[in-house]
Amino acid sequence: MQESSSAPLQLSDLHLPDVPSWVPLAWGWWATAASIVAFVVIVVLVIRWKRKRLAPKKTALRLLTPSLGIQTPSSAIELLRQAALCYYPREDIAHLTGKEWYAFLDDQIGRPLFVPNETQWQQALYKKQSAVDTKALVEDCYQWINDALPPKKRRHVSVGKH
Template sequence: MKQTPSTPLELNALHLPSEPSWWPLAWGWWALAAGLLCVVVFSLLMVRWKRKRIAPQKTALRLLNPHLSNTPSSAIELLRQAALCYFPRDQIAHLTGKEWYNFLDEQLGRPLFVPNETVWQQALYQKQPVADAKALVADCYVWVQDALPPKKRRPSSVGKH
């Protein structure tokens, strides 16, 4: 039998591989960054769309401010302009009188203009100021505040079997 030397073997030192670097990023990080970018862009577009959608309503509310001295005729004209911003012209432009008030009440969901139809007609077509002018202007303010922008409504089944 051969004798083994009792001295340790001379081995080379261990060479460990270098630590992995962050760059270039793995595909999962790129996918996460792309997803976050899409979410941020989508959120910004939604905020911009919402602001653009409610801009006519905000303008109409500012012009119908109860502290300003609006006449019923100027208020109803402003109401028509605000409605034209949200509804198709061919649906709004031809409406007058009772049809116009019915449209306003239909969008609001409660009767506010039809019960006061005669008062509205007097306020719009008489030279003398009507006693309830502030109440009529306040009704216009309520309509702009509650009916605009229009909400999607399910068709009512009243009277249908």
């Protein structure tokens, strides 16, 4: 038999491969990053659009609060008309007056709020001294702006068009 040498073999050191790099990323990571960026951009655009759309409503509601001084029905109904003009086409509501205007307002919220009080509105708007509860009329304007604006697509109906 042949004797084996007890000397260790002369092997070279192990060469491990380099650690994988993060760059360049695989296409799946790029797709994930692009979808996250697109989602964030869409969310930001929707928030900006919604703020811009609700700005006239928020301004009108802020101006109708009792602490800012709009206490007369004439100034409240004027503010209500301005707010409505921000959301509805001018040709649908600019010509409305009197009963047609009140019918339009009631139609947008789906319940009678202005037509039953038409005589009170006329007295409050055109008489210097009126015995009408002006606070309730201003609150009706506040309630209409809060409930009707921005308009729902199903409620948009022009009333009294010439």
